[in-house]
Protein backbone atom coordinates (compact mmCIF):
# COMPACT_ATOMS: atom_id res chain seq x y z
CA UNK A 178 0.00 0.00 0.00
CA UNK A 179 1.39 3.40 -1.00
CA UNK A 180 0.11 6.56 0.71
CA UNK A 181 2.51 8.81 -1.22
CA UNK A 182 1.86 11.20 -4.09
CA UNK A 183 3.25 10.61 -7.56
CA UNK A 184 5.93 13.02 -8.81
CA UNK A 185 3.34 14.62 -11.08
CA UNK A 186 0.81 15.07 -8.27
CA UNK A 187 3.46 16.57 -6.03
CA UNK A 188 4.64 18.94 -8.78
CA UNK A 189 1.12 20.23 -9.57
CA UNK A 190 0.27 20.51 -5.86
CA UNK A 191 3.48 22.46 -5.16
CA UNK A 192 2.88 24.83 -8.10
CA UNK A 193 -0.63 25.53 -6.80
CA UNK A 194 0.77 26.10 -3.30
CA UNK A 195 3.37 28.46 -4.71
CA UNK A 196 0.74 30.46 -6.58
CA UNK A 197 -1.54 30.75 -3.55
CA UNK A 198 1.37 31.76 -1.30
CA UNK A 199 2.88 34.31 -3.66
CA UNK A 200 -0.14 35.80 -5.39
CA UNK A 201 -3.20 35.31 -3.17
CA UNK A 202 -2.05 35.34 0.45
CA UNK A 203 -0.54 38.85 0.18
CA UNK A 204 -4.13 40.15 -0.20
CA UNK A 205 -5.25 38.73 3.13
CA UNK A 206 -4.64 41.74 5.39
CA UNK A 207 -6.39 44.06 2.94
CA UNK A 208 -9.30 41.61 2.77
CA UNK A 209 -9.71 41.65 6.56
CA UNK A 210 -9.45 45.43 6.60
CA UNK A 211 -12.17 45.79 3.95
CA UNK A 212 -14.48 43.32 5.68
CA UNK A 213 -14.03 45.14 8.99
CA UNK A 214 -15.17 48.25 7.10
CA UNK A 215 -18.20 46.28 5.76
CA UNK A 216 -16.90 46.41 2.20
CA UNK A 217 -16.73 43.43 -0.19
CA UNK A 218 -13.55 41.44 0.50
CA UNK A 219 -12.62 40.76 -3.09
CA UNK A 220 -14.07 42.60 -6.09
CA UNK A 221 -15.08 40.40 -9.07
CA UNK A 222 -12.49 42.23 -11.19
CA UNK A 223 -9.76 41.36 -8.68
CA UNK A 224 -10.79 37.71 -8.67
CA UNK A 225 -10.72 37.73 -12.47
CA UNK A 226 -7.26 39.25 -12.53
CA UNK A 227 -5.96 36.58 -10.15
CA UNK A 228 -7.57 33.84 -12.22
CA UNK A 229 -5.95 35.12 -15.40
CA UNK A 230 -2.59 35.26 -13.60
CA UNK A 231 -3.13 31.65 -12.47
CA UNK A 232 -3.87 30.71 -16.06
CA UNK A 233 -0.32 31.71 -16.93
CA UNK A 234 0.85 29.24 -14.26
CA UNK A 235 -1.22 26.62 -16.12
CA UNK A 236 -4.20 26.59 -13.76
CA UNK A 237 -7.39 26.92 -15.76
CA UNK A 238 -10.46 24.71 -15.55
CA UNK A 239 -9.39 22.08 -13.01
CA UNK A 240 -12.37 19.90 -13.92
CA UNK A 241 -12.99 21.26 -17.42
CA UNK A 242 -12.36 18.86 -20.33
CA UNK A 243 -9.29 19.59 -22.42
CA UNK A 244 -11.39 20.19 -25.54
CA UNK A 245 -12.65 23.33 -23.72
CA UNK A 246 -9.13 24.38 -22.75
CA UNK A 247 -9.32 22.91 -19.24
CA UNK A 248 -6.97 20.68 -17.27
CA UNK A 249 -9.45 17.82 -16.81
CA UNK A 250 -7.61 16.73 -13.66
CA UNK A 251 -8.38 13.49 -11.84
CA UNK A 252 -10.47 13.92 -8.68
CA UNK A 253 -7.50 13.19 -6.38
CA UNK A 254 -5.53 16.00 -7.99
CA UNK A 255 -8.51 18.36 -7.77
CA UNK A 256 -8.91 17.48 -4.11
CA UNK A 257 -5.24 18.28 -3.42
CA UNK A 258 -5.61 21.64 -5.17
CA UNK A 259 -8.80 22.52 -3.26
CA UNK A 260 -6.84 21.89 -0.08
CA UNK A 261 -4.20 24.38 -1.25
CA UNK A 262 -6.94 26.94 -1.99
CA UNK A 263 -8.30 26.38 1.53
CA UNK A 264 -5.02 27.56 3.04
CA UNK A 265 -5.90 31.15 2.23
CA UNK A 266 -9.03 32.84 3.51
CA UNK A 267 -9.18 35.05 0.41
CA UNK A 268 -12.28 33.72 -1.41
CA UNK A 269 -10.25 32.61 -4.40
CA UNK A 270 -10.93 29.81 -6.87
CA UNK A 271 -9.21 28.98 -10.14
CA UNK A 272 -10.97 30.15 -13.30
CA UNK A 273 -12.07 28.28 -16.41
CA UNK A 274 -14.76 26.28 -14.60
CA UNK A 275 -18.44 25.67 -15.26
CA UNK A 276 -21.04 23.74 -13.24
CA UNK A 277 -20.38 20.09 -14.05
CA UNK A 278 -23.89 19.57 -15.48
CA UNK A 279 -23.53 22.44 -17.98
CA UNK A 280 -21.49 20.05 -20.09
CA UNK A 281 -24.80 18.42 -21.07
CA UNK A 282 -25.44 21.56 -23.13
CA UNK A 283 -26.50 21.26 -26.78
CA UNK A 284 -24.31 22.93 -29.41
CA UNK A 285 -26.48 26.06 -29.29
CA UNK A 286 -26.43 26.13 -25.46
CA UNK A 287 -22.68 25.64 -25.51
CA UNK A 288 -22.21 28.91 -27.39
CA UNK A 289 -24.73 30.80 -25.29
CA UNK A 290 -24.01 29.47 -21.80
CA UNK A 291 -21.15 27.01 -21.44
CA UNK A 292 -18.30 28.70 -23.31
CA UNK A 293 -18.90 32.22 -21.87
CA UNK A 294 -19.10 30.68 -18.37
CA UNK A 295 -15.77 28.88 -18.80
CA UNK A 296 -14.27 32.11 -20.15
CA UNK A 297 -15.54 33.99 -17.08
CA UNK A 298 -17.73 36.31 -19.18
CA UNK A 299 -21.00 34.96 -17.75
CA UNK A 300 -21.94 33.85 -14.22
CA UNK A 301 -24.28 30.97 -13.45
CA UNK A 302 -26.05 29.78 -10.34
CA UNK A 303 -27.64 26.43 -9.60
CA UNK A 304 -31.12 26.40 -8.06
CA UNK A 305 -32.93 23.43 -6.60
CA UNK A 306 -33.64 24.47 -2.98
CA UNK A 307 -37.04 26.07 -2.25
CA UNK A 308 -38.57 27.50 0.90
CA UNK A 309 -40.48 24.22 1.30
CA UNK A 310 -37.83 21.76 0.07
CA UNK A 311 -34.16 21.65 1.07
CA UNK A 312 -32.96 18.29 2.40
CA UNK A 313 -36.08 16.74 0.92
CA UNK A 314 -35.13 18.00 -2.54
CA UNK A 315 -37.45 15.57 -4.32
CA UNK A 316 -40.35 17.51 -2.78
CA UNK A 317 -39.81 20.63 -4.92
CA UNK A 318 -42.96 22.43 -6.11
CA UNK A 319 -41.47 25.08 -8.45
CA UNK A 320 -43.49 24.55 -11.59
CA UNK A 321 -42.79 24.65 -15.34
CA UNK A 322 -45.82 24.31 -17.66
CA UNK A 323 -45.57 23.72 -21.38
CA UNK A 324 -47.04 26.45 -23.60
CA UNK A 325 -46.47 25.77 -27.31
CA UNK A 326 -42.73 25.99 -27.96
CA UNK A 327 -42.13 27.55 -24.55
CA UNK A 328 -42.37 26.72 -20.89
CA UNK A 329 -43.80 29.06 -18.25
CA UNK A 330 -41.90 28.99 -14.94
CA UNK A 331 -43.43 29.95 -11.60
CA UNK A 332 -42.14 29.73 -8.06
CA UNK A 333 -39.37 30.64 -5.66
CA UNK A 334 -35.91 29.21 -5.17
CA UNK A 335 -33.94 30.09 -2.09
CA UNK A 336 -30.39 30.03 -0.64
CA UNK A 337 -28.89 30.11 -4.12
CA UNK A 338 -25.13 30.72 -4.09
CA UNK A 339 -24.20 33.46 -6.53
CA UNK A 340 -27.90 34.07 -7.24
CA UNK A 341 -27.57 37.82 -6.93
CA UNK A 342 -24.65 38.02 -9.34
CA UNK A 343 -25.71 35.38 -11.86
CA UNK A 344 -26.54 36.22 -15.49
CA UNK A 345 -28.40 32.95 -15.80
CA UNK A 346 -29.73 30.23 -13.51
CA UNK A 347 -29.81 26.46 -13.89
CA UNK A 348 -33.23 25.86 -12.41
CA UNK A 349 -34.73 22.49 -11.50
CA UNK A 350 -38.51 22.66 -12.02
CA UNK A 351 -41.40 20.19 -11.80
CA UNK A 352 -42.62 19.40 -15.31
CA UNK A 353 -44.74 16.37 -14.42
CA UNK A 354 -46.21 16.48 -10.88
CA UNK A 355 -47.80 13.04 -11.32
CA UNK A 356 -44.42 11.34 -11.63
CA UNK A 357 -42.58 13.22 -8.85
CA UNK A 358 -39.10 14.73 -9.22
CA UNK A 359 -37.24 11.50 -8.51
CA UNK A 360 -39.14 9.54 -11.17
CA UNK A 361 -38.64 11.76 -14.18
CA UNK A 362 -41.02 14.57 -13.19
CA UNK A 363 -38.37 17.33 -12.95
CA UNK A 364 -36.41 19.12 -15.64
CA UNK A 365 -33.40 21.49 -15.69
CA UNK A 366 -33.83 24.85 -17.45
CA UNK A 367 -31.24 27.44 -18.44
CA UNK A 368 -32.88 30.76 -17.64
CA UNK A 369 -31.37 34.13 -18.46
CA UNK A 370 -31.98 36.88 -15.97
CA UNK A 371 -33.24 38.95 -18.91
CA UNK A 372 -36.15 36.48 -19.23
CA UNK A 373 -37.62 38.11 -16.14
CA UNK A 374 -36.62 36.49 -12.86
CA UNK A 375 -35.39 38.63 -10.00
CA UNK A 376 -33.21 37.94 -6.99
CA UNK A 377 -32.98 39.13 -3.40
CA UNK A 378 -29.82 38.91 -1.34
CA UNK A 379 -30.04 36.88 1.91
CA UNK A 380 -27.73 38.14 4.68
CA UNK A 381 -26.01 35.22 6.44
CA UNK A 382 -23.31 34.50 9.04
CA UNK A 383 -20.70 34.31 6.29
CA UNK A 384 -19.18 36.93 4.06
CA UNK A 385 -21.18 37.46 0.87
CA UNK A 386 -24.43 35.59 0.81
CA UNK A 387 -26.88 33.54 -1.24
CA UNK A 388 -30.09 34.84 -2.81
CA UNK A 389 -33.74 34.00 -3.27
CA UNK A 390 -34.88 33.82 -6.90
CA UNK A 391 -38.44 34.76 -7.86
CA UNK A 392 -40.13 33.57 -11.05
CA UNK A 393 -43.48 34.99 -12.02
CA UNK A 394 -44.70 33.61 -15.37
CA UNK A 395 -41.16 33.58 -16.79
CA UNK A 396 -41.31 32.36 -20.38
CA UNK A 397 -38.44 30.04 -21.37
CA UNK A 398 -38.03 28.51 -24.85
CA UNK A 399 -37.99 24.70 -25.06
CA UNK A 400 -34.45 24.85 -26.51
CA UNK A 401 -33.27 26.06 -23.07
CA UNK A 402 -33.86 22.69 -21.44
CA UNK A 403 -30.56 21.27 -20.17
CA UNK A 404 -30.33 17.55 -20.85
CA UNK A 405 -33.65 15.78 -21.42
CA UNK A 406 -37.14 16.56 -20.16
CA UNK A 407 -37.45 14.56 -16.92
CA UNK A 408 -33.68 14.35 -16.31
CA UNK A 409 -33.55 17.32 -13.91
CA UNK A 410 -33.33 15.46 -10.62
CA UNK A 411 -30.54 13.17 -11.88
CA UNK A 412 -28.58 16.22 -13.06
CA UNK A 413 -29.15 17.93 -9.72
CA UNK A 414 -27.77 14.95 -7.81
CA UNK A 415 -24.74 14.95 -10.09
CA UNK A 416 -24.15 18.64 -9.34
CA UNK A 417 -24.42 18.03 -5.60
CA UNK A 418 -22.18 14.94 -5.78
CA UNK A 419 -19.24 17.04 -6.97
CA UNK A 420 -19.28 19.23 -3.84
CA UNK A 421 -19.11 16.21 -1.59
CA UNK A 422 -15.36 15.92 -1.98
CA UNK A 423 -14.38 19.48 -2.96
CA UNK A 424 -15.98 21.04 0.16
CA UNK A 425 -14.14 18.83 2.67
CA UNK A 426 -10.92 19.13 0.61
CA UNK A 427 -11.17 22.90 1.10
CA UNK A 428 -11.83 22.26 4.80
CA UNK A 429 -8.55 20.37 5.16
CA UNK A 430 -6.63 23.42 3.90
CA UNK A 431 -8.44 25.72 6.32
CA UNK A 432 -7.86 23.37 9.26
CA UNK A 433 -4.15 23.00 8.47
CA UNK A 434 -3.60 26.74 8.23
CA UNK A 435 -5.58 27.41 11.41
CA UNK A 436 -3.82 24.66 13.34
CA UNK A 437 -0.43 26.01 12.24
CA UNK A 438 -1.44 29.38 13.71
CA UNK A 439 -2.45 27.68 16.96
CA UNK A 440 0.86 25.81 17.21
CA UNK A 441 2.83 29.03 16.62
CA UNK A 442 0.70 30.84 19.19
CA UNK A 443 1.11 28.03 21.74
CA UNK A 444 4.89 28.24 21.28
CA UNK A 445 5.08 32.00 21.81
CA UNK A 446 2.26 33.15 24.11
CA UNK A 447 3.25 33.08 27.77
CA UNK A 448 1.04 32.94 30.86
CA UNK A 449 2.13 32.29 34.42
CA UNK A 450 5.76 32.56 33.28
CA UNK A 451 5.60 29.75 30.73
CA UNK A 452 4.49 29.13 27.13
CA UNK A 453 0.85 28.07 26.94
CA UNK A 454 1.96 25.09 24.80
CA UNK A 455 3.54 23.53 27.92
CA UNK A 456 0.03 22.95 29.33
CA UNK A 457 -1.54 19.59 28.68
CA UNK A 458 -4.91 21.26 28.08
CA UNK A 459 -3.43 23.05 25.04
CA UNK A 460 -1.40 20.02 23.92
CA UNK A 461 -4.50 17.85 23.83
CA UNK A 462 -6.39 20.34 21.69
CA UNK A 463 -3.48 20.33 19.23
CA UNK A 464 -3.20 16.52 19.28
CA UNK A 465 -6.93 15.97 18.75
CA UNK A 466 -6.95 18.49 15.91
CA UNK A 467 -4.03 16.90 14.08
CA UNK A 468 -5.52 13.42 14.48
CA UNK A 469 -8.92 14.44 13.14
CA UNK A 470 -7.29 16.41 10.32
CA UNK A 471 -5.37 13.33 9.19
CA UNK A 472 -8.45 11.12 9.44
CA UNK A 473 -10.40 13.59 7.31
CA UNK A 474 -7.58 13.88 4.75
CA UNK A 475 -7.57 10.15 4.06
CA UNK A 476 -11.34 9.80 3.98
CA UNK A 477 -11.49 12.61 1.41
CA UNK A 478 -8.64 11.31 -0.72
CA UNK A 479 -10.24 7.89 -0.72
CA UNK A 480 -13.55 9.41 -1.86
CA UNK A 481 -11.71 11.20 -4.68
CA UNK A 482 -9.81 8.02 -5.53
CA UNK A 483 -13.16 6.21 -5.74
CA UNK A 484 -14.28 8.73 -8.37
CA UNK A 485 -11.07 8.21 -10.36
CA UNK A 486 -11.38 4.43 -10.10
CA UNK A 487 -14.79 4.66 -11.77
CA UNK A 488 -16.52 3.20 -8.70
CA UNK A 489 -19.74 4.57 -7.19
CA UNK A 490 -18.39 7.37 -4.95
CA UNK A 491 -21.58 8.23 -3.06
CA UNK A 492 -20.93 6.30 0.15
CA UNK A 493 -17.27 7.37 0.44
CA UNK A 494 -18.15 10.98 -0.46
CA UNK A 495 -20.86 11.19 2.19
CA UNK A 496 -18.41 10.01 4.85
CA UNK A 497 -15.81 12.50 3.60
CA UNK A 498 -18.29 15.40 3.63
CA UNK A 499 -19.73 14.49 7.05
CA UNK A 500 -16.39 13.99 8.75
CA UNK A 501 -14.50 16.77 6.95
CA UNK A 502 -17.17 19.38 7.74
CA UNK A 503 -17.32 18.35 11.40
CA UNK A 504 -13.54 18.22 11.66
CA UNK A 505 -12.96 21.77 10.43
CA UNK A 506 -15.60 23.12 12.82
CA UNK A 507 -13.98 21.38 15.79
CA UNK A 508 -10.46 22.42 14.76
CA UNK A 509 -11.34 26.09 14.20
CA UNK A 510 -13.17 26.15 17.54
CA UNK A 511 -10.07 24.81 19.34
CA UNK A 512 -7.80 27.22 17.45
CA UNK A 513 -9.98 30.09 18.65
CA UNK A 514 -9.79 28.77 22.22
CA UNK A 515 -5.98 28.55 22.03
CA UNK A 516 -5.83 32.18 20.85
CA UNK A 517 -7.99 33.42 23.73
CA UNK A 518 -9.50 36.90 23.26
CA UNK A 519 -7.43 37.61 20.15
CA UNK A 520 -9.08 34.66 18.43
CA UNK A 521 -12.44 36.35 18.82
CA UNK A 522 -11.37 39.62 17.18
CA UNK A 523 -11.52 40.64 13.55
CA UNK A 524 -7.76 41.28 13.57
CA UNK A 525 -7.27 37.57 12.91
CA UNK A 526 -9.11 35.35 10.42
CA UNK A 527 -10.18 32.81 13.05
CA UNK A 528 -13.63 34.23 13.79
CA UNK A 529 -14.13 34.54 10.02
CA UNK A 530 -13.36 30.85 9.53
CA UNK A 531 -15.60 30.04 12.49
CA UNK A 532 -18.54 31.67 10.71
CA UNK A 533 -17.58 30.38 7.27
CA UNK A 534 -17.11 26.71 8.09
CA UNK A 535 -20.39 26.41 9.99
CA UNK A 536 -21.99 26.37 6.57
CA UNK A 537 -20.04 23.26 5.58
CA UNK A 538 -22.26 21.19 7.89
CA UNK A 539 -25.40 22.56 6.21
CA UNK A 540 -25.12 23.06 2.46
CA UNK A 541 -24.86 20.46 -0.29
CA UNK A 542 -26.33 17.88 2.07
CA UNK A 543 -26.54 18.49 5.82
CA UNK A 544 -24.69 16.28 8.34
CA UNK A 545 -27.96 14.49 8.94
CA UNK A 546 -28.48 13.76 5.23
CA UNK A 547 -24.96 12.33 4.96
CA UNK A 548 -25.66 10.10 7.98
CA UNK A 549 -28.93 9.05 6.39
CA UNK A 550 -27.11 7.98 3.21
CA UNK A 551 -24.29 6.20 5.04
CA UNK A 552 -26.58 4.25 7.37
CA UNK A 553 -29.11 3.46 4.62
CA UNK A 554 -26.34 1.99 2.45
CA UNK A 555 -25.34 -0.30 5.31
CA UNK A 556 -28.83 -1.18 6.56
CA UNK A 557 -29.99 -2.08 3.04
CA UNK A 558 -26.78 -3.86 2.16
CA UNK A 559 -25.79 -1.51 -0.71
CA UNK A 560 -22.30 -1.21 0.79
CA UNK A 561 -20.25 -3.65 2.76
CA UNK A 562 -18.24 -2.75 5.82
CA UNK A 563 -14.58 -2.18 5.02
CA UNK A 564 -15.25 -0.41 1.71
CA UNK A 565 -13.24 -1.59 -1.30
CA UNK A 566 -10.90 -3.57 0.99
CA UNK A 567 -13.79 -5.43 2.62
Ligand SMILES: Cc1cc2nc3c(=O)[nH]c(=O)nc-3n(C[C@H](O)[C@H](O)[C@H](O)COP(=O)(O)OP(=O)(O)OC[C@H]3O[C@@H](n4cnc5c(N)ncnc54)[C@H](O)[C@@H]3O)c2cc1C
Pocket residue numbers: 303304305306310311312313335336337338339381386387536539540541542543544545546549
Ligand atom coordinates in the same frame (compact mmCIF):
# COMPACT_ATOMS: atom_id res chain seq x y z
C1 LIG B 1 -25.11 29.76 2.24
C2 LIG B 1 -25.93 28.71 1.56
C3 LIG B 1 -25.70 28.44 0.21
C4 LIG B 1 -26.49 27.51 -0.47
N1 LIG B 1 -26.32 27.34 -1.82
C5 LIG B 1 -27.25 26.62 -2.52
C6 LIG B 1 -27.23 26.61 -3.96
O1 LIG B 1 -26.35 27.19 -4.61
N2 LIG B 1 -28.22 25.96 -4.61
C7 LIG B 1 -29.22 25.29 -3.96
O2 LIG B 1 -30.10 24.72 -4.61
N3 LIG B 1 -29.26 25.27 -2.58
C8 LIG B 1 -28.30 25.92 -1.86
N4 LIG B 1 -28.35 25.95 -0.48
C9 LIG B 1 -29.42 25.22 0.21
C10 LIG B 1 -28.92 24.09 1.07
O3 LIG B 1 -28.48 23.02 0.26
C11 LIG B 1 -30.03 23.70 2.06
O4 LIG B 1 -30.14 24.77 2.99
C12 LIG B 1 -29.77 22.40 2.75
O5 LIG B 1 -29.86 21.33 1.86
C13 LIG B 1 -30.74 22.15 3.91
O6 LIG B 1 -32.06 22.37 3.52
P1 LIG B 1 -33.01 23.32 4.41
O7 LIG B 1 -32.28 24.56 4.68
O8 LIG B 1 -34.33 23.39 3.75
O9 LIG B 1 -33.16 22.53 5.80
P2 LIG B 1 -34.24 21.41 6.10
O10 LIG B 1 -34.26 20.41 5.01
O11 LIG B 1 -35.52 22.05 6.47
O12 LIG B 1 -33.62 20.73 7.38
C14 LIG B 1 -33.67 21.33 8.68
C15 LIG B 1 -32.94 20.41 9.66
O13 LIG B 1 -33.63 19.14 9.74
C16 LIG B 1 -32.71 18.11 9.42
N5 LIG B 1 -33.44 17.05 8.74
C17 LIG B 1 -34.23 17.16 7.63
N6 LIG B 1 -34.73 15.96 7.30
C18 LIG B 1 -34.22 15.07 8.19
C19 LIG B 1 -34.31 13.65 8.35
N7 LIG B 1 -35.04 12.91 7.51
N8 LIG B 1 -33.65 13.08 9.37
C20 LIG B 1 -32.90 13.82 10.21
N9 LIG B 1 -32.77 15.16 10.12
C21 LIG B 1 -33.40 15.76 9.11
C22 LIG B 1 -31.66 18.76 8.52
O14 LIG B 1 -30.46 18.02 8.49
C23 LIG B 1 -31.51 20.10 9.22
O15 LIG B 1 -30.70 19.94 10.35
C24 LIG B 1 -27.51 26.81 0.23
C25 LIG B 1 -27.70 27.04 1.60
C26 LIG B 1 -26.94 27.99 2.26
C27 LIG B 1 -27.20 28.24 3.71
